[in-house]
Amino acid sequence: MTDHVARLYAATAALAAFFLAWAGIAARPWVPHQQDPRAAAIGRLEQRLQRDATLVQQVVDARNATYRAALARSRAAAAAPAPAPPVRVVTLPPLTTTRTS
Amino acid sequence: MLRRRFRAMGTEIELLLDALPSATAMHGLARAEREFARLERLLSRFDPGSELSLLNERGTMTAGPELLEVTALAVAARERTRGRFDPTVHDALVAAGYDRSFEHLPSDAGRPAVLAGPCGGGVRIDGAVSTIQLDPGVHLDLGGIGKGYAADRAAALLAVAGPALVDAGGDMALHGRPWQVGVETPGGTLTLELGSGGLATSGRDRRRWARAGREQHHLIDPVTGRPAESDILRVTVAAASAVDAEVHAKALFLAGAAGALREANALALPAVIVCADGRTLVSEVIG
Numbered sequence: 001m002t003d004h005v006a007r008l009y010a011a012t013a014a015l016a017a018f019f020l021a022w023a024g025i026a027a028r029p030w031v032p033h034q035q036d037p038r039a040a041a042i043g044r045l046e047q048r049l050q051r052d053a054t055l056v057q058q059v060v061d062a063r064n065a066t067y068r069a070a071l072a073r074s075r076a077a078a079a080a081p082a083p084a085p086p087v088r089v090v091t092l093p094p095l096t097t098t099r100t101s
Numbered sequence: 102m103l104r105r106r107f108r109a110m111g112t113e114i115e116l117l118l119d120a121l122p123s124a125t126a127m128h129g130l131a132r133a134e135r136e137f138a139r140l141e142r143l144l145s146r147f148d149p150g151s152e153l154s155l156l157n158e159r160g161t162m163t164a165g166p167e168l169l170e171v172t173a174l175a176v177a178a179r180e181r182t183r184g185r186f187d188p189t190v191h192d193a194l195v196a197a198g199y200d201r202s203f204e205h206l207p208s209d210a211g212r213p214a215v216l217a218g219p220c221g222g223g224v225r226i227d228g229a230v231s232t233i234q235l236d237p238g239v240h241l242d243l244g245g246i247g248k249g250y251a252a253d254r255a256a257a258l259l260a261v262a263g264p265a266l267v268d269a270g271g272d273m274a275l276h277g278r279p280w281q282v283g284v285e286t287p288g289g290t291l292t293l294e295l296g297s298g299g300l301a302t303s304g305r306d307r308r309r310w311a312r313a314g315r316e317q318h319h320l321i322d323p324v325t326g327r328p329a330e331s332d333i334l335r336v337t338v339a340a341a342s343a344v345d346a347e348v349h350a351k352a353l354f355l356a357g358a359a360g361a362l363r364e365a366n367a368l369a370l371p372a373v374i375v376c377a378d379g380r381t382l383v384s385e386v387i388g
């Protein structure tokens with residue numbers, strides 16, 4: 001190996017070492033890590049939305065259960081209608097008169 | 102007796118509340134009136150923005166609880182009456198000329214003759230995901246049963262303020278005391294007394310119009326897809342609710358006088374049948 005080639009290897013190694021050192025210093029590892037306040041706000045908002053979604057889902061589930069119970073009652077009534085109320089003819093004047101709907 | 106009259110669902114609505122004037126009574130009357138307006142916005146086939154119109158336009162949709170419930174009641178009634186009550190008569194009504202709110206129907210001049218409309222199409226309800234699906238070309242009319250449903254709902258709202266009667270243009274819901282209701286017959290007014298339940302009258306003596314010189318009415322026979330030809334002028338039926346009464350009244354009308362009386366007696370239905378020839382038939386169960 002000639003001196004000329006050795007100098008070329010040394011210069012390349014020095015350049016690589018310089019850039020590594022520069023990257024290490026630029027990263028400023030001695031400064032404590034600080035979270036972006038906007039990211040923190042988004043995180044809080046996400047948590048609040050998840051809580052709200054859970055509450056809304058609980059309300060929807062409760063209403064859905066109530067509605068399904070009512071629908072089941074209606075279907076049962078439709079399938080086997082309740083008996084008609086007793087009706088009799090009277091001589092009293094009517095309070096109102098039915099007509100074709 | 103407190104009374105309130107207003108128009109909704111294309112007819113005159115009357116609320117009767119057997120109570121003294123009070124804040125509770127007035128609030129109940131106002132709530133019942135608002136309920137009619139709310140249900141009309143959902144169930145009218147004449148309002149292009151109603152939930153029913155959207156269903157008829159799209160064929161399939163996720164429906165709200167009221168449309169889902171009324172459609173389920175109508176489909177169950179179709180099965181129970183073996184197709185005589187049918188919510189899929191929409192196109193037959195339109196073909197007969199009843200294509201807009203009754204008070205806006207034009208005169209007969211220049212309108213073409215009546216065509217038959219298809220009836221009996223498929224309606225599928227999936228309660229698990231709240232969807233209604235209509236077969237292609239099927240459209241629903243929930244006019245009559247919708248009025249009965251609204252009357253039942255309004256009566257339930259009024260009942261907290263006292264005994265109540267809701268008359269939705271012939272579909273009545275009654276609650277809380279014996280109510281005397283007149284039924285017009287050729288021989289004069291017959292007064293019936295009944296407590297909680299429903300009463301409905303169906304017939305061809307009102308909601309009539311003319312097409313190509315022939316008189317039409319709104320009671321479609323699903324077999325022919327045309328206004329029904331019946332020897333009954335009108336039939337009044339009492340049942341457990343206004344919805345049930347409405348369904349039975351239409352089914353009995355289509356059965357004809359003899360069939361209607363036979364069916365009313367078999368089902369123990371209180372019914373008054375006024376025939377076109379002037380006879381009045383009363384079912385056995387009416388005391």
